[in-house]
Amino acid sequence: MAIIYAIASQKGGVGKTTTVLNLGAALAELGCRVLLVDLDPQGGLTLSCGQEPDSLDTTIYDALRRSTSAEPYILKTSFGAGLLPANVDLALAEMELVGSLARERRLAMVLTPVGHLYDVILIDCQPSLGLLTVNALALADYLLIPVACEYLAQKAINGLLKLVKKVQVHYNSQLSIAGLLPTMFDRRTNHTAQVLKELHETFGSQLRVYEYIVYRSIRFAESAAAGEPIIHYARNIPGADAYRELAREIFLNLPTP
Amino acid sequence: MAIIYAIASQKGGVGKTTTVLNLGAALAELGCRVLLVDLDPQGGLTLSCGQEPDSLDTTIYDALRRSTSAEPYILKTSFGAGLLPANVDLALAEMELVGSLARERRLAMVLTPVGHLYDVILIDCQPSLGLLTVNALALADYLLIPVACEYLAQKAINGLLKLVKKVQVHYNSQLSIAGLLPTMFDRRTNHTAQVLKELHETFGSQLRVYEYIVYRSIRFAESAAAGEPIIHYARNIPGADAYRELAREIFLNLPTP
Numbered sequence: 001m002a003i004i005y006a007i008a009s010q011k012g013g014v015g016k017t018t019t020v021l022n023l024g025a026a027l028a029e030l031g032c033r034v035l036l037v038d039l040d041p042q043g044g045l046t047l048s049c050g051q052e053p054d055s056l057d058t059t060i061y062d063a064l065r066r067s068t069s070a071e072p073y074i075l076k077t078s079f080g081a082g083l084l085p086a087n088v089d090l091a092l093a094e095m096e097l098v099g100s101l102a103r104e105r106r107l108a109m110v111l112t113p114v115g116h117l118y119d120v121i122l123i124d125c126q127p128s129l130g131l132l133t134v135n136a137l138a139l140a141d142y143l144l145i146p147v148a149c150e151y152l153a154q155k156a157i158n159g160l161l162k163l164v165k166k167v168q169v170h171y172n173s174q175l176s177i178a179g180l181l182p183t184m185f186d187r188r189t190n191h192t193a194q195v196l197k198e199l200h201e202t203f204g205s206q207l208r209v210y211e212y213i214v215y216r217s218i219r220f221a222e223s224a225a226a227g228e229p230i231i232h233y234a235r236n237i238p239g240a241d242a243y244r245e246l247a248r249e250i251f252l253n254l255p256t257p
Numbered sequence: 258m259a260i261i262y263a264i265a266s267q268k269g270g271v272g273k274t275t276t277v278l279n280l281g282a283a284l285a286e287l288g289c290r291v292l293l294v295d296l297d298p299q300g301g302l303t304l305s306c307g308q309e310p311d312s313l314d315t316t317i318y319d320a321l322r323r324s325t326s327a328e329p330y331i332l333k334t335s336f337g338a339g340l341l342p343a344n345v346d347l348a349l350a351e352m353e354l355v356g357s358l359a360r361e362r363r364l365a366m367v368l369t370p371v372g373h374l375y376d377v378i379l380i381d382c383q384p385s386l387g388l389l390t391v392n393a394l395a396l397a398d399y400l401l402i403p404v405a406c407e408y409l410a411q412k413a414i415n416g417l418l419k420l421v422k423k424v425q426v427h428y429n430s431q432l433s434i435a436g437l438l439p440t441m442f443d444r445r446t447n448h449t450a451q452v453l454k455e456l457h458e459t460f461g462s463q464l465r466v467y468e469y470i471v472y473r474s475i476r477f478a479e480s481a482a483a484g485e486p487i488i489h490y491a492r493n494i495p496g497a498d499a500y501r502e503l504a505r506e507i508f509l510n511l512p513t514p
């Protein structure tokens with residue numbers, strides 16, 4: 001059964017999509033069977049994999065609507081991972097699910113049937129603590145929280161931790177927090193160093209603050225435009241190392257089949 | 258009656274909150290009576306004004322719940338603008354409103370009664386096209402779209418334009434698009450220049466792409482941490498000029514009382 005990570009933060013633009021894409025590609029490079037799940041109606045992950053969301057006939061929305069297995073909707077990426085794509089139709093799911101039964105479990109109905117096909121599943125959440133994100137947390141084994149090393153992103157962590165506690169009580173007692181992944185760190189600025197230091201001081205005793213740091217680089221935005229992961233687009237930049245190292249750690253800790 | 262701007266984009270981290278804060282402060286500096294409305298449960302605008310969202314007894318959520326005037330809930334900022342603050346309680350509003358009557362009009366019920374007290378009202382939207390953002394669009398005279406000069410932000414524009422058309426048909430035929438405000442532009446990178454060029458090519462014939470460009474600077478994140486607008490925190494950086502110039506244009510075009 002695959003290990004499932006939810007990559008979430010209600011703060012926008014902190015590197016959720018970038019983390020799912022690049023961690024996924026680095027895991028695939030190590031020989032892992034990986035599924036990337038786009039749970040954001042923006043379809044940022046789908047775009048970053050070189051797909052055009054608006055041209056897709058079916059997406060994750062169709063699986064969620066029918067509460068059926070994701071399998072028929074999964075695409076192959078250029079780097080060997082599977083992709084369960086999304087487009088704007090997914091925005092309807094949130095409104096439609098709100099009044100339905102077992103509304104927090106829909107994603108589980110879609111992903112559990114394909115769990116045996118993968119070693120790792122990474123879920124890219126939208127910048128909100130709404131029903132779709134709750135679905136991801138209700139199902140995941142781990143939550144990984146990208147934190148841009150800037151003030152507003154740092155302040156968003158407490159709100160997410162409160163939601164996690166609620167999810168652990170009501171839906172998923174197995175959910176644990178893998179850690180805070182520092183992103184957009186810039187050696188040239190004091191502010192990002194200050195925020196990183198505060199992350200350790202404020203959260204270091206209760207949560208892991210990954211020692212892998214994703215440095216700021218315009219290559220990330222370029223690689224998204226190229227529809228390629230950073231580990232292929234700009235293999236040698238420091239930011240790519242963090243994703244490779246994180247992938248190696250996850251890979252080495254996978255349960256042996 | 259105040260002119261109302263909604264500042265929206267479903268793409269996260271493009272500078273929505275930063276734009277409301279700094280455009281608001283620049284308008285207040287010109288002598289405008291300005292109200293800043295935080296319509297994001299993250300409370301980023303509230304934080305950036307130096308307030309602690311979790312310590313507030315009442316917020317915009319209380320006005321929305323009761324469909325009453327915003328007036329009792331408005332705080333004074335250090336730079337002379339009014340602030341209708343938000344905190345995580347606002348996330349409840351979205352779930353509660355979905356099933357209610359006139360759910361797209363709740364924000365209008367809250368802000369119309371204070372319209373005569375201000376010249377300009379700026380609404381900071383959350384990174385989503387859900388009900389709260391629809392409330393802002395249903396009420397606003399103008400929509401201003403901050404666009405980070407990066408690929409994924411550029412791709413988010415069409416989705417927002419589709420929603421605008423629906424809102425114009427069903428809720429607010431007066432809504433017009435003020436323009437695309439380029440943010441996080443970085444002279445040192447080709448990618449941001451390329452995206453800006455494409456913004457003009459793709460959207461320039463139908464929309465205004467503001468000539469005021471907000472350059473990338475870490476001072477913006479620092480100023481949010483200081484709870485101060487950039488025009489006070491780092492008066493002379495290029496990024497501050499764009500907000501001053503945009504404010505001057507809005508100010509000069511206000512209807513004379």
Ligand SMILES: Nc1ncnc2c1ncn2[C@@H]1O[C@H](COP(=O)(O)OP(=O)(O)OP(=O)(O)O)[C@@H](O)[C@H]1O
Nearest residue numbers: 012013014015016017018127216217220221269407
């Ligand atoms: N380490 C980095 N350095 C510089 N830019 C980055 C980095 N990581 C991501 N980016 C860029 O920053 C922007 C935001 O990243 P991304 O879209 O992955 O964040 P997100 O949290 O998924 O956003 P959203 O909240 O909209 O879903 C994108 O343009 C992306 O290409």
Ligand SMILES: Nc1ncnc2c1ncn2[C@@H]1O[C@H](COP(=O)(O)OP(=O)(O)OP(=O)(O)O)[C@@H](O)[C@H]1O
Nearest residue numbers: 012150269270271272273274275384473474477478
């Ligand atoms: N021109 C700029 N240059 C550099 N950093 C900026 C600039 N404008 C904003 N920022 C910083 O980038 C981050 C994102 O900006 P901001 O929070 O205003 O975006 P947003 O669109 O409101 O995000 P969200 O989608 O989460 O509401 C913040 O840390 C902010 O301080």
Ligand SMILES: [Mg+2]
Nearest residue numbers: 016017040044
């Ligand atoms: Mg994303």
Ligand SMILES: [Mg+2]
Nearest residue numbers: 273274297301
């Ligand atoms: Mg914001």
